[in-house]
Amino acid sequence: MIDLRSDTVTKPTEEMRLASYRAEVGDDIYGEDPTVRNLEEKAASILGKEDALFVTSGTQGNQIAVLTHTRPGNEILLEENSHIFYYESGAVAALAGVQTRTLPGVKGAMDPANVEASIRVEDQHFPETGLICLENTHNRAGGAIISPQNMEAIYSIGKEYSIPVHVDGARLFNAASASGRDVKDFTIHCDTVQICLSKGLGAPVGSIIAGDKNFIKRARKWRKRLGGGLRQVGIIAAPGLVALTTMRERLEEDHQKAKILQEALQNCKGIEVINDVDTNIVVADVKNRGISAEQFVIQLKEMGVLAVSFGPTSVRFTTHYDVSMNQIKEVVKILQKM
Secondary structure, X not given: XXXXXXXXXXXXXXXXXXXXXXXXXXXXXXXXXXXXXXHHHHHHHHHOOOEEEEEOOHHHHHHHHHHHXXXXXXXXXXXXXXXXXXXXXXXXXXXXXXXXXXXXXXXXXXXXXXXXXXXXXXXXXXOOEEEEEEEOOEOOOOOEOOOHXXXXXXHHHHHHOOOXXXXXXXXXXXXXXXXXXXXXXHHOOOOEEEXXXXXXXXXXOOEEEEXXXXXXXXXXXXXXXXXXXXXXXXXXXXXXXXXXXXXXXXXXXXXXXXXXXXXXXXXXXXXXXXXXXXXXXXXXXXXXXXXXXXXXXXXXXXXXEEOEEOOOOEEEEEOOOOOOHHHHHXXXXXXXXX
16 A cells, blocks of 8 residues: 555654664653753754754644743734644644634745734733744645745744744755755744654654743743653654654655656546645645545545545645655556546
8 A cells, every 4th residue: 555645654764763772761851861852952953943842743842832932812823724723623722722813825825914914902802912823834735835035024023023933844844855945044034943753754753842942941841731741752752863864855755756746646637736746745636526535535545545635625645755756656557547
């Protein structure tokens, strides 16, 4: 079975497995795990931030950021299809006690003027705007890259109004790779950033939050409150360190696979690719085949390919390390048969 459901399905490499087995460990609550400290220091350096914190998942990282930046009764601004709003189970309301104000985006990018106009003026009737959240790459926009220019404009607005900016950068290294930029060209335009080690980078578990030292100190306490304080965490941090230091350069391969898949889908009768394929995600609309996305996904599965429904008639395909170029060519043949 060729699994194109998500880049979260990747299995750890042999190097990651060995790193986990050999990891030097200690109690991280006491700050005594050398492997996780190494990972956090390396991540902070790569991302251009003062400090970093290892967390169990991207969702936990985003929620810790919201909890650390805001207080109950605040409002956060974010794009209407962003992961924090769409896929995190209403956690910002349940945990942080903040409300969301969603703004429309073009390929996931909010208009800076619209962001500024949405910041609440001082009035006893209104919640205070406590945080602006960006997502890069943007999942529901088909892995779209949010440009550094757009990020810079929004970050400048945040600074003008003393509102912090957090980036859900689960796939930020995909954005950097596809645009030929250093990741710092993106992270310079935010106060905090979360990156996943377990998507395109292939680690079995974990994410990183990065920001200044004061933020990370407060975030560490929120991680503890959420049950994320870990002990001999080097066992799972070691594969993350391998992922962070060895897997970033190969992301372009996934983007090349996605381009091949895009072309094959476009040549299929009744199928339309509806996203600009910036990175490793291809979204296809199958309505002109007269079937639903779920029906198309079932047909694909019967032919040995896994994909996911992304709407009533939209199907998402995600390339990753564990799908080889030869397997992509096999998918092309399957699509041609269909």
